[in-house]
Amino acid sequence: MCHSAISILIEALKSKGEITPLEKDILDTCNELSKDPFDMESAKRQVALNDANHSDVFFRIASLPTTVPKSYYDLTEDDVRYNLDNQLAMLVEKERSISNGDK
Numbered sequence: 001m002c003h004s005a006i007s008i009l010i011e012a013l014k015s016k017g018e019i020t021p022l023e024k025d026i027l028d029t030c031n032e033l034s035k036d037p038f039d040m041e042s043a044k045r046q047v048a049l050n051d052a053n054h055s056d057v058f059f060r061i062a063s064l065p066t067t068v069p070k071s072y073y074d075l076t077e078d079d080v081r082y083n084l085d086n087q088l089a090m091l092v093e094k095e096r097s098i099s100n101g102d103k
Helices: 004-015 021-034 040-053 055-062 077-099
Strands: none
Touching: 004 021, 021 040, 021 077, 040 055, 040 077, 055 077
């Protein structure tokens, strides 16, 4: 489930006419986290897509002391949720930075 602070941004993005690729990744990541039941394969694809689209976020997550490197096949649901949660938070941070003109 998306965090309450992020929920406001998500709702604003959903009502927006055209969205940027970053905004789409935020919505798609939130959608993966909200699925019940959780879809591991779809979630893994979203993690990989976010990694490919946002290498800065990938490297920030990889450098976190709580990140444990694992092969694709060894990932658990907790691992995938951990990645998605961190990606969502960092993508939202990136969006806010762009919106505020910080670039």
